[in-house]
Amino acid sequence: MNTNIIEMQSVVKSFTGKLALNRLDFSLASGKIVGLLGRNGAGKSTLMECVLGLRGIQAGTIALCGDDPNALSQATRGRLGYVPQQTDLFGWMTAPQMLSFFKAFYPVWNDNKTNALLDRWSISRTTLISRLSGGEKQRLAIIRALAHEPDVLILDEPVASLDPAGRRDFLRELVDSVIARNATVLFSTHILTDLERVAVDVAMMKSGKILLQAELDTLSAEAVRLTGTEPSLKKLQAYLLTNLVVHGVTATAVARIPAAEQAQLRVQHPEITIEHMSLEDFFIEVTA
Amino acid sequence: MNAAVASDTVVRLGGRMMEMLSSMRVNYQVGHTLGLTWLRVYLGVAVLSVLIAILLWGTAASVINALTIVSVGILVVWWFQFVSAMYAMSTPQNMRLVPNLRRETVWLMSLAWVLTALLLVTFFFLVQWFFLAVFCMLAAASLPNQRQRFAATGFVSMVILCAAVWQGMAGTSLLGANFSAGLMLDHAVAGWAMMAGMLAVIGLVRVLPIVGLVLWLLWVGTMMFNTRIFGMVVLDPLQLVYTATSQTSLYLVSAAAFFCLLLVGMVGSATDRALSRRAEVTPSGWGVATWPWFGKVGWQWLPGFDYFLSRALGAPYDFGRLMQFTFGRMLHWSTLCWLAMLWLLLGGGFLFMLSVPDGDRGAMSMLFAIIFIPNAVLLPSALIRATYRVRAEHQMLSLTPRWPAPVSLNRQVAWHFAKYCMVATVLGMVMMAIFAIVYKIDVVIVGKFMLTMVATGVVLLAAVLRCHARMKSIDLGLVMAFWVTLIMLPNVLVTLTFSSSYSPGWFPPAAFLGITMLAAWRYRQFLRYPKSLPAGNAVD
Amino acid sequence: MSPPPPSQNAPPVLFTVTPQAGVPIYMQLVEQITRMVAGGRLAAGEALPSVRDVAHALVINPMTVSKAYSLLETQGVLARQRGLGMVVALHQPQRLLKSERLNLLRPVLQRAAEEAAQLEIDRDTAVRLFDKILRDKK
Numbered sequence: 001m002n003t004n005i006i007e008m009q010s011v012v013k014s015f016t017g018k019l020a021l022n023r024l025d026f027s028l029a030s031g032k033i034v035g036l037l038g039r040n041g042a043g044k045s046t047l048m049e050c051v052l053g054l055r056g057i058q059a060g061t062i063a064l065c066g067d068d069p070n071a072l073s074q075a076t077r078g079r080l081g082y083v084p085q086q087t088d089l090f091g092w093m094t095a096p097q098m099l100s101f102f103k104a105f106y107p108v109w110n111d112n113k114t115n116a117l118l119d120r121w122s123i124s125r126t127t128l129i130s131r132l133s134g135g136e137k138q139r140l141a142i143i144r145a146l147a148h149e150p151d152v153l154i155l156d157e158p159v160a161s162l163d164p165a166g167r168r169d170f171l172r173e174l175v176d177s178v179i180a181r182n183a184t185v186l187f188s189t190h191i192l193t194d195l196e197r198v199a200v201d202v203a204m205m206k207s208g209k210i211l212l213q214a215e216l217d218t219l220s221a222e223a224v225r226l227t228g229t230e231p232s233l234k235k236l237q238a239y240l241l242t243n244l245v246v247h248g249v250t251a252t253a254v255a256r257i258p259a260a261e262q263a264q265l266r267v268q269h270p271e272i273t274i275e276h277m278s279l280e281d282f283f284i285e286v287t288a
Numbered sequence: 289m290n291a292a293v294a295s296d297t298v299v300r301l302g303g304r305m306m307e308m309l310s311s312m313r314v315n316y317q318v319g320h321t322l323g324l325t326w327l328r329v330y331l332g333v334a335v336l337s338v339l340i341a342i343l344l345w346g347t348a349a350s351v352i353n354a355l356t357i358v359s360v361g362i363l364v365v366w367w368f369q370f371v372s373a374m375y376a377m378s379t380p381q382n383m384r385l386v387p388n389l390r391r392e393t394v395w396l397m398s399l400a401w402v403l404t405a406l407l408l409v410t411f412f413f414l415v416q417w418f419f420l421a422v423f424c425m426l427a428a429a430s431l432p433n434q435r436q437r438f439a440a441t442g443f444v445s446m447v448i449l450c451a452a453v454w455q456g457m458a459g460t461s462l463l464g465a466n467f468s469a470g471l472m473l474d475h476a477v478a479g480w481a482m483m484a485g486m487l488a489v490i491g492l493v494r495v496l497p498i499v500g501l502v503l504w505l506l507w508v509g510t511m512m513f514n515t516r517i518f519g520m521v522v523l524d525p526l527q528l529v530y531t532a533t534s535q536t537s538l539y540l541v542s543a544a545a546f547f548c549l550l551l552v553g554m555v556g557s558a559t560d561r562a563l564s565r566r567a568e569v570t571p572s573g574w575g576v577a578t579w580p581w582f583g584k585v586g587w588q589w590l591p592g593f594d595y596f597l598s599r600a601l602g603a604p605y606d607f608g609r610l611m612q613f614t615f616g617r618m619l620h621w622s623t624l625c626w627l628a629m630l631w632l633l634l635g636g637g638f639l640f641m642l643s644v645p646d647g648d649r650g651a652m653s654m655l656f657a658i659i660f661i662p663n664a665v666l667l668p669s670a671l672i673r674a675t676y677r678v679r680a681e682h683q684m685l686s687l688t689p690r691w692p693a694p695v696s697l698n699r700q701v702a703w704h705f706a707k708y709c710m711v712a713t714v715l716g717m718v719m720m721a722i723f724a725i726v727y728k729i730d731v732v733i734v735g736k737f738m739l740t741m742v743a744t745g746v747v748l749l750a751a752v753l754r755c756h757a758r759m760k761s762i763d764l765g766l767v768m769a770f771w772v773t774l775i776m777l778p779n780v781l782v783t784l785t786f787s788s789s790y791s792p793g794w795f796p797p798a799a800f801l802g803i804t805m806l807a808a809w810r811y812r813q814f815l816r817y818p819k820s821l822p823a824g825n826a827v828d
Numbered sequence: 829m830s831p832p833p834p835s836q837n838a839p840p841v842l843f844t845v846t847p848q849a850g851v852p853i854y855m856q857l858v859e860q861i862t863r864m865v866a867g868g869r870l871a872a873g874e875a876l877p878s879v880r881d882v883a884h885a886l887v888i889n890p891m892t893v894s895k896a897y898s899l900l901e902t903q904g905v906l907a908r909q910r911g912l913g914m915v916v917a918l919h920q921p922q923r924l925l926k927s928e929r930l931n932l933l934r935p936v937l938q939r940a941a942e943e944a945a946q947l948e949i950d951r952d953t954a955v956r957l958f959d960k961i962l963r964d965k966k
Contacts, residue, residue, distance in 0.1 A: 033889060033891075052683075052687060054683045054686075072687075074689040075689070077687055077688060077689040078689040080687055082684070082687055084683070084684065089684060090684075102688065105685070105688035105689065106688060106689060107689065168887055171887045172884060172887050175883050175884060175887055175888065175889060175890065176880075176883075176884055179883075179889055179890060179891070180880065180883075180890060192847070193847040194847075196847035196853060197845075197847055197853070197886075197887055197888045197889065198887075198888065198889045199889070200889060200891055200892075216852070217852035217853075217854055217855070217892075217895070220851070220852045221852055221855070275942070276851070
């Protein structure tokens with residue numbers, strides 16, 4: 001049985017000569033919470049849009065809940081929740097109008113939740129959406145995406161224009177009602193603390209490829225910075241993820257070493273310092 | 289049965305219907321907002337045309353003409369939206385979209401609908417529009433599915449409307465100063481009524497295409513060889529208009545239109561009441577929300593003005609929206625089509641007015657070319673711009689389980705269509721202008737043809753975009769543009785060559801006939817993806 | 829009846845987490861709970877807040893909390909008890925061994941030592957600071 005919600009195989013997508021997805025392979029198992037990390041232009045949004053069938057691809061195959069994204073079944077569409085990066089949509093309606101409009105297109109709709117969230121996130125019910133602030137629009141988009149209780153959530157920078165308190169509140173909603181339901185979540189972000197709080201897996205993207213995909217806890221235990229002499233570091237070449245940066249006699253590099261081997265290496269190579277890195281530092285250096 | 293009982297029955301029947309219709313809260317709210325947009329468009333066009341009339345001629349008659357054209361346009365739009373919405377709602381597929389809509393509603397509406405259609409057909413069977421409408425509808429009926437049938441129907445509806453409008457105005461400057469002459473447009477209303485009637489038929493009967501084919505052959509025979517197979521029944525509308533039949537039909541159409549407007553008003557008020565009961569959107573709330581200055585201006589002197597607007601405009605647009613939700617991919621598509629139609633009406637007014645002074649015909653043709661060629665570019669660009677804007681909205685909708693079209697727009701393809709439609713239209717227009725100068729063709733015909741081209745280009749483009757949002761290859765755009773050109777130019781030649789003495793009465797139907805048939809035929813082929821299509825190389 | 833929202837009747841959660849610390853969140857929880865149990869702040873038999881409550885209060889993935897709890901269960905620090913959820917195990921394996929408790933403290937101090945070295949703080953000052961912090965705690 002195939003339990004992968006998303007299955008992408010050597011997907012190629014280019015925009016007038018620029019390669020946005022470069023033979024990308026990616027899969028997302030059911031029930032996983034995956035944070036998609038990447039710098040601007042790494043292809044995060046493109047990946048999501050391709051998965052949802054909002055953009056055509058040039059080569060490769062994609063399956064979303066087993067469907068071809070270009071012909072998603074009704075059942076699949078009913079399971080999907082999507083928060084796009086562009087949130088200034090349906091500006092000609094007010095929030096309740098937009099929500100009741102969308103309600104007509106779903107078999108399931110949780111009115112209590114939408115109302116509670118509108119109240120909690122204090123979104124005006126009489127103002128046109130086009131006149132709401134960026135953060136309010138984003139929150140409204142989140143409400144829309146959660147209202148039909150989807151079990152596959154695809155969130156494209158869902159907290160980009162929210163303040164820290166707003167982000168915390170959104171994450172709490174995610175933790176309480178989405179993750180608790182065992183939903184599958186793919187979200188892109190550049191705010192690492194959020195990712196660390198809720199994600200189980202992390203996938204790092206760079207120039208249209210998935211650089212690495214790993215369990216977050218494992219990765220944060222394995223992410224290390226090595227400092228030592230150039231020849232000594234070269235001996236650990238197999239672990240290195242970045243090129244050596246040489247300052248005089250010492251050189252540094254970022255590596256991923258399984259926790260069990262770290263202690264062993266410390267003994268074997270006392271001349272090398274092995275330091276733990278925060279995920280953020282790791283991310284910045286690896287995707288540099 | 290005495291009058292009281294009869295009226296009571298009507299009220300009860302109406303009340304039941306209204307009650308059921310009032311469950312369409314969602315669309316109604318959307319309708320509010322769009323209704324207001326429309327009001328602004330209407331007012332804008334009205335003011336513009338009056339200003340133009342004053343600037344150019346400064347006569348009371350020209351102002352009245354301009355106003356007449358605009359107001360008739362509004363009536364036609366309302367009528368069409370009402371009827372098409374009824375049609376839209378009477379299919380099971382669409383019922384799902386409307387929460388809590390009851391089965392009886394649909395039956396009741398279908399019944400009212402068919403009765404209206406029958407009424408109109410009975411009184412207009414002598415008019416040529418009947419035949420035109422029948423076979424256009426039948427051609428449309430042969431399309432494989434509801435959505436495409438509807439798109440094609442919309443297309444021919446617009447074509448017939450335009451034709452009818454111009455025919456009514458053709459070469460008759462004696463109509464100029466006469467207000468009631470504006471009601472010559474009853475042909476237009478009749479044309480729309482036909483459309484409406486036929487829409488019902490299309491939805492119900494599948495064997496009609498064969499009948500349509502036979503009718504079409506007879507029609508073409510009449511047209512091409514001037515044999516007048518229908519000589520007994522098809523009368524020249526310019527003669528007809530001065531007969532008793534024509535007068536009767538005029539009154540009947542007006543009566544039917546007003547009946548429908550009344551119905552629309554009733555639906556509006558019922559919906560409004562339902563809305564007030566829910567107390568979610570207060571009658572003054574949405575106006576202020578849409579026009580911020582609404583709250584600042586002292587509207588107290590006109591209590592309920594906002595309320596009145598919501599009632600008068602909200603409900604018909606509610607239907608309009610429903611229709612679009614059901615069939616449309618782009619939320620603003622029909623807005624643009626209607627805008628295009630208003631442009632055309634305005635253009636018709638121009639022609640109407642210009643036909644009064646007796647100027648140099650050749651120079652006049654050039655003037656028309658200058659006036660209308662930019663339109664050929666502007667309208668499709670506007671459409672495409674709107675496509676951009678709504679693309680993201682459309683994408684969100686295409687991800688919902690009940691949105692009828694689960695694919696999103698391909699920008700590149702849209703652009704190509706737009707470009708080639710523009711090229712084809714401009715080319716056709718320039719050719720026509722040259723024809724006009726060389727052969728000293730009647731200025732009205734030239735103008736009509738140009739308007740026809742703009743209309744055809746825009747509607748064809750829109751229809752294609754609607755039904756083929758996700759084309760796999762842009763080569764089809766080329767094919768389509770090629771066909772647009774090919775359809776138009778031969779028609780010019782054919783009608784100029786074969787129709788007797790460039791009869792203003794016959795010209796538009798003949799041209800439209802050819803265009804419609806070829807377009808419908810081509811369109812149908814087009815709707816089936818050719819096997820040669822390279823799949824999977826879409827760029828957007 | 830649907831379960832009440834976690835924020836209502838949940839006891840205040842004793843733990844804190846710091847993302848970006850370079851230590852996985854579940855490890856932070858494990859270390860904290862182990863320290864609390866070892867130091868007696870969580871008495872034997874005391875019930876721990878439910879996974880849901882902790883996840884809600886700290887805004888972290890419930891799975892992370894479960895993972896920490898399970899790990900502690902296998903280590904014998906916590907025990908699963910019917911109706912109560914997780915409780916502090918009655919027989920702590922390393923409860924009274926001071927050396928083992930010191931071992932738990934070591935990684936934190938090790939990191940502090942690394943940072944002290946980076947900040948060029950001499951040994952005496954660092955020890956004095958630690959001493960002061962300890963005294964302030966009391």
